[in-house]
Amino acid sequence: MxxxxxxxxxxxxxxxxxxxxxxxxxxxxxxxxxxxxxxxxxxxxxxxxxxxxxxxxxxxxxxxxxxxxxxxxxxxxxxxxxxxxxxxxxxxxxxxxxxxxxxxxxxxxxxxxxxxxxxxxxxxxxxxxxxxxxxxxxxxxxxxxxxxxxxxxxxxxxxxxxxxxxxxxxxxxxxxxxxxxxxxxxxxxxxxxxxxxxxxxxxxxxxxxxxxxxxxxxxxxxxxxxxxxxxxxxxxxxxxxxxxxxMTLAIRMKAHETNAQAVAQFLENQHRTVDQVFYPGLASHPQHHIAAKQQHGYGGMLSFKLKGNLDNVNAFLTSLKVFALAESLGGVESLVEVPSLMTHATIDPKERQALGITDTLIRMSVGIEDVEDLIEDLEQALGKSKIETKNVEDLIEDLDQALGKSKIETIV
Structure with a gap:
C-alpha cells in the first residue's frame, strides 16, 4: 500500500x-x-x-x-x-x-x-x-x-x-x-x-x-x-x-487546463483579430520554460490582446453567448473581463500602461464546458468584433489583384 x-x-x-x-x-x-x-x-x-x-x-x-x-x-x-x-x-x-x-x-x-x-x-x-x-x-x-x-x-x-x-x-x-x-x-x-x-x-x-x-x-x-x-x-x-x-478539485483542474490550452491555441491562430496571447502552456510564452519546470500543469487562466480599440473589445464582449462578462475567476463557468476597466481599474493608469494592462487586454477564466462550444462562441464573437485588419496572406492577395489590374505592359 x-x-x-x-x-x-x-x-x-x-x-x-x-x-x-x-x-x-x-x-x-x-x-x-x-x-x-x-x-x-x-x-x-x-x-x-x-x-x-x-x-x-x-x-x-x-x-x-x-x-x-x-x-x-x-x-x-x-x-x-x-x-x-x-x-x-x-x-x-x-x-x-x-x-x-x-x-x-x-x-x-x-x-x-x-x-x-x-x-x-x-x-x-x-x-x-x-x-x-x-x-x-x-x-x-x-x-x-x-x-x-x-x-x-x-x-x-x-x-x-x-x-x-x-x-x-x-x-x-x-x-x-x-x-x-x-x-x-x-x-x-x-x-x-x-x-x-x-x-x-x-x-x-x-x-x-x-x-x-x-x-x-x-x-x-x-x-x-x-x-x-x-x-x-x-x-x-x-x-x-x-x-x-x-472534492472535485482534481477533475475540475484537469478540465480547466485542457480547455484553456485549446482556447489559447485557437486564439493564437486568429491573426486577423488577436494581437497576442498570454498562456504559460504555449511555447510562445516568454517564461514557458520556468512554468514547465516548477508547475505540474498550466491552469485555466489566460489573457489576450485584441486588435483594434475599446469599441472592438465591446463589440466582441457583447457578442459572446457562453462566456459571461463578469469579474472573479475559477468557477466551472467561463468568464471574461477587461482588467483596465474592471478588476484593475483602481490602479493608476500609468502603472497599468507600464504593465501592459491596456483597454484591449482581455482576461479569461476558461471553464469546464464542452470546449467545442467555447471555441465556437469565441469564433463568432471575434467575427463580430468589427476589426478591420488583414493578415499577410490577405495583403499579398490584394496586392496581386491590384497589380493584375494595373495594365502595365512589361517585356522580359
Whole structure:
C-alpha cells in the first residue's frame, strides 16, 4: 500500500470524519456559535465559533494536506488573508511585491499599509535576479504571484526564495491561479502560501474565502492570533461549501487546463483579430520554460490582446453567448473581463500602461464546458468584433489583384 494517498483521494477524504451521532458520511453543517464546557475554562475542542468550527477545521485540514503544509488558517476572504499577513509585520517594515499583482493586494500594499509606516517596492520578477537590488535593511517580506494577474507572467519561485532567505525575509506566494493541483510553492521554498478560496478551491462562484498555509509554527501562531482577534473568519456554511467543492478539485483542474490550452491555441491562430496571447502552456510564452519546470500543469487562466480599440473589445464582449462578462475567476463557468476597466481599474493608469494592462487586454477564466462550444462562441464573437485588419496572406492577395489590374505592359 502506498505511503501517501493520491491527490483526489485526499481531496475527498481528509477531514471528512463520519458523524458519530448519525453515522452520516458527509459531516453536517455545525451552526452553533458556542459549545458546552465540562468545567470552567476547560475546552474539549471548540468553545466559540470565531475561534473554531468543525466545518472550518475539516476544510483547513484538507487544504493543508493538498498543499503539503502542517498548518492552515481560513479567513473570510483572500483580502483578509493579505491583511492578516501584513499585520504580522512591525511598523517601519519594507515589503517587495511583484509589480503585476491582484488589485486587492496592490491596494492593501500601496494605499493602506503606508498608513502604518509599511512601505512596498513593486518589482518585475519575471527575471528573478531583478529582485536583489531592491532589498533594504528593513525588508521582511516578499510577495509573489505566479502566474501574475492579469498578464500571466511567470516567476521562478525557488530562485526568489533563495534571494529572500539570503536577506532574512519570508516569502509569500499567492497560489490562487494554479491551486495545489498544479503548483506547490512550499516545496519550492515559500514560507506562506495563500489562496483566494473563492476561486478554484471552491470552484462554483458561491463562496467568499481566503486561506493561509505554512509549515512554520511561529508564523502559524501569529496568523491564528490575528484570525481570532480580528474575526475575519468564514461561516460554517461557506466552509462546508468550499470543502464540498474541493472534492472535485482534481477533475475540475484537469478540465480547466485542457480547455484553456485549446482556447489559447485557437486564439493564437486568429491573426486577423488577436494581437497576442498570454498562456504559460504555449511555447510562445516568454517564461514557458520556468512554468514547465516548477508547475505540474498550466491552469485555466489566460489573457489576450485584441486588435483594434475599446469599441472592438465591446463589440466582441457583447457578442459572446457562453462566456459571461463578469469579474472573479475559477468557477466551472467561463468568464471574461477587461482588467483596465474592471478588476484593475483602481490602479493608476500609468502603472497599468507600464504593465501592459491596456483597454484591449482581455482576461479569461476558461471553464469546464464542452470546449467545442467555447471555441465556437469565441469564433463568432471575434467575427463580430468589427476589426478591420488583414493578415499577410490577405495583403499579398490584394496586392496581386491590384497589380493584375494595373495594365502595365512589361517585356522580359
Amino acid at each position: 502506498k505511503k501517501t494517498q493520491g491527490f483526489s483521494t485526499r481531496a475527498i477524504h481528509t477531514g471528512q470524519e463520519t458523524d458519530p451521532s448519525t453515522d452520516a458520511v458527509i459531516p453536517p453543517i455545525t451552526l452553533s456559535t458556542t459549545y458546552r464546557m465540562p468545567a470552567a475554562g476547560v475546552v474539549k475542542k471548540y468553545d466559540y465559533t470565531r475561534l473554531g468550527n468543525p466545518n472550518r477545521s475539516n476544510m483547513e485540514a484538507a487544504v493543508a494536506d493538498l498543499e503539503n503544509a502542517k498548518y492552515c488558517c481560513a479567513f473570510a476572504s483572500g483580502c483578509s488573508v493579505t491583511s492578516a499577513i501584513i499585520n504580522t509585520l512591525d511598523s517601519g517594515t519594507h515589503i517587495i511585491c511583484v509589480n503585476d499583482v491582484y488589485t486587492g493586494t496592490h491596494n492593501i500594499l500601496a494605499k493602506i499599509a503606508p498608513k502604518h509606516q509599511i512601505q512596498t517596492s513593486f518589482v518585475d520578477m519575471s527575471i528573478a535576479s531583478n529582485i536583489n537590488q531592491h532589498f533594504q535593511s528593513n525588508t521582511k517580506l516578499v510577495w509573489l504571484e505566479t502566474p501574475t494577474n492579469p498578464t500571466m507572467r511567470i516567476t521562478d519561485i525557488a530562485e526568489i526564495a533563495k534571494y529572500t532567505h539570503d536577506h532574512g525575509s519570508i516569502l509569500v506566494v499567492d497560489n490562487t491561479f494554479l491551486t495545489p493541483y498544479f503548483q506547490n510553492p512550499l516545496a519550492l521554498g515559500a514560507d506562506i502560501v495563500m489562496h483566494s478560496a473563492t476561486k478554484y478551491i471552491n470552484g462554483h462562484s458561491d463562496v467568499l474565502m481566503g486561506l493561509a498555509l505554512t509549515n512554520d509554527e511561529t508564523l502559524y501562531k501569529n496568523l491564528v492570533f490575528i484570525q481570532a482577534s480580528m474575526g475575519a473568519v468564514p461561516s460554517p456554511f461557506d466552509s462546508f461549501l468550499a470543502r464540498r467543492g474541493m
